[in-house]
Amino acid sequence: MKKKLILALAWLSCALSCTFATFAIAQIQQATIADIPVPAKFVPKAIHARFMAIAINHEGGMLAVGERGIIIRSTDNGTTWKQMPSPVDITLASVTFETSQRVWAVGQAASILRSDDGGKTWKVVRYKPSDLRYYLKIVIREGVLYVLSSDGELWLSRDSGANWEMALLENGEAIPHLFSLAFVGQAGLISAEHGSVFMRGKNDEPWKPLAIAYNGSFFGVIPFVDQFLLFGMSGRAFMVSPDGKSQRVIDTRTTQFLLDAVVMPEKNQAVVVGRGGAVILIGADSQVLKSYQRPDGADITAVAARGDDIYLATMKGGIERLKASDLVQATGELKPAITLSPAVISK
Numbered sequence: 049m050k051k052k053l054i055l056a057l058a059w060l061s062c063a064l065s066c067t068f069a070t071f072a073i074a075q076i077q078q079a080t081i082a083d084i085p086v087p088a089k090f091v092p093k094a095i096h097a098r099f100m101a102i103a104i105n106h107e108g109g110m111l112a113v114g115e116r117g118i119i120i121r122s123t124d125n126g127t128t129w130k131q132m133p134s135p136v137d138i139t140l141a142s143v144t145f146e147t148s149q150r151v152w153a154v155g156q157a158a159s160i161l162r163s164d165d166g167g168k169t170w171k172v173v174r175y176k177p178s179d180l181r182y183y184l185k186i187v188i189r190e191g192v193l194y195v196l197s198s199d200g201e202l203w204l205s206r207d208s209g210a211n212w213e214m215a216l217l218e219n220g221e222a223i224p225h226l227f228s229l230a231f232v233g234q235a236g237l238i239s240a241e242h243g244s245v246f247m248r249g250k251n252d253e254p255w256k257p258l259a260i261a262y263n264g265s266f267f268g269v270i271p272f273v274d275q276f277l278l279f280g281m282s283g284r285a286f287m288v289s290p291d292g293k294s295q296r297v298i299d300t301r302t303t304q305f306l307l308d309a310v311v312m313p314e315k316n317q318a319v320v321v322g323r324g325g326a327v328i329l330i331g332a333d334s335q336v337l338k339s340y341q342r343p344d345g346a347d348i349t350a351v352a353a354r355g356d357d358i359y360l361a362t363m364k365g366g367i368e369r370l371k372a373s374d375l376v377q378a379t380g381e382l383k384p385a386i387t388l389s390p391a392v393i394s395k
Contacts, residue, residue, distance in 0.1 A: 082177070083177055085135055085137075085159070086136070086137045087133065087134060087135050087136070088118055088133075089137065091118070094118050095129040095130075095366055096365040096366045097116065097120075098349070098361070099113060099114035099120075099349065099361035099366075099367065100139065100349055100361070101113050101114070101141060101142045101143045101361075102143075102352040102359050102361055102367065103143045103144050103145050103151070103352065104352050104354050108123070109122070109123055109148060109166050109167070110122040110352075111132075111143050111145075111167045112129070112361060113140035113141075113143045113155070114139065114140060116137055116139070117136040117137040117139070119132045119143075119153070119170070121168070125369075126359055129367065132167055132169070133169060134161075134170060135161065135170055135171065135172050136155070136157070136159050136161065138155055138159060138177075139155050139156045140159070140161070141154060141155045141156070141183065142154050142184065142185045143186075144186055144187065144188055149165055150162070150163065151163040151166065151167050152188065152209075153186070154184070155182070155183055157181075158176045158177065158180075158181040158183060158197075159175045160173040160183065160195065174209075181198055183195050184197065184225065184226065187228075187229045189231055192206055193206075193208070194229055195212075196226035196227060196228065198225045198226075200223035200224055200226060200240075201214055201216060201217075201226070202214065202217055217244075217246050217255055219240075219246075222244060224240040224241040224242050224244040224265075225241045227240055227241070227265070227266065227268060228266075228268040228269050230269045230270050232271045232275060233274075233290055235250075235291070237258070237278065239268055239269040239279075240265070241265040242264075242265060243266070245257070245258045245266060249291070260288075260295065261297070262286075265280050265281050266278055266280035267281070267305065268308055270309045270310065272287070272311050272318045273316065273332045274290070275288060275289055276288040276290070277309060277320070277330070279300075279306040279309060280306060281306075282303045283301070283302040283322075284300075285297075286298065287334045296334050298334055299336065300326075301336060302328065302341075304322045305322050305323045306320050306326065306328070307321060307323065307350075308320075308322075308349065308350050308351050309351065312353050314355065316331070316332045317329055317330060317331055317332070318330045319353065319372075320351075321351045323347045323348075324341065324345050325344060325345045325346050326341060337376070338375060338376055340375065342362075346362040346363050348361065348363075349363065353372070356371050357369055357371065358372055358375065
């Protein structure tokens with residue numbers, strides 16, 4: 049079990065081209081993480097830390113979480129940020145608003161955090177390093193909390209985290225790490241490693257493997273124009289119908305790992321980001337409108353959007369803001385790196 053988690057953390061370090069996981073691996077090998085959480089330190093340059101996730105609520109409140117348990121908050125659309133008290137000093141991988149006040153975050157050491165005041169203060173719901181699990185994503189739908197974990201574990205709670213139940217997702221002989229989850233209507237799709245994708249048709253139906261024409265890892269999935277936008281290694285991306293029968297290949301014009309994505313509803317477009325500073329703009333017809341390479345080549349670990357503003361977390365540290373209109377006009381177009389065929393895969 050310990051070996052599998054070390055491999056998972058090594059994968060995370062490789063995928064993000066960073067040192068987030070290096071210290072965690074050493075701690076696990078030396079068994080130095082106790083089951084008692086240690087609060088994150090307040091540091092002078094916290095706003096320049098490396099962040100793994102960004103969340104925005106409907107009122108414009110923003111949060112970012114990342115290395116060393118650092119949590120930063122903005123109330124002015126990302127113009128200024130301030131470090132918030134955090135009860136853990138381990139890497140936080142995901143954060144999401146349930147309401148404007150209730151917020152959830154998860155990460156290393158089987159950690160789950162909750163805030164009831166918009167991210168100003170946090171309490172530990174779960175923290176158990178001895179479980180040797182890395183919680184990679186938290187998603188909320190219709191009052192149900194879903195936590196995606198290493199080693200194929202999907203945890204859910206129907207009572208605000210008081211009680212949890214776990215489903216183990218397997219794809220043949222493989223038990224993959226689970227990276228992301230999205231819903232379109234009643235259908236759900238989970239992206240995972242080793243080409244594993246799991247689909248559920250309706251609420252409370254069992255999750256079943258969905259065959260995809262690619263055997264590499266899929267790091268993310270989001271709902272987009274009533275379909276699933278699925279993306280991952282080597283620039284691979286697909287538009288998948290809610291029943292899984294239609295899978296349209298998207299030529300992203302890059303072979304970089306694609307790590308996160310967000311929809312801009314006002315423009316009916318999606319922004320996908322990843323390693324090497326790749327930024328891909330996709331239209332509602334699944335066509336790539338822009339495939340842009342940041343001049344500095346900095347890996348992008350997270351993206352969020354509000355109106356015409358796009359927010360990026362990069363390995364340079366901190367949160368950057370740019371205009372969607374500027375992205376369309378950006379130079380540095382990526383040339384097509386691979387030709388994918390067929391254009392549409394139907395079952």
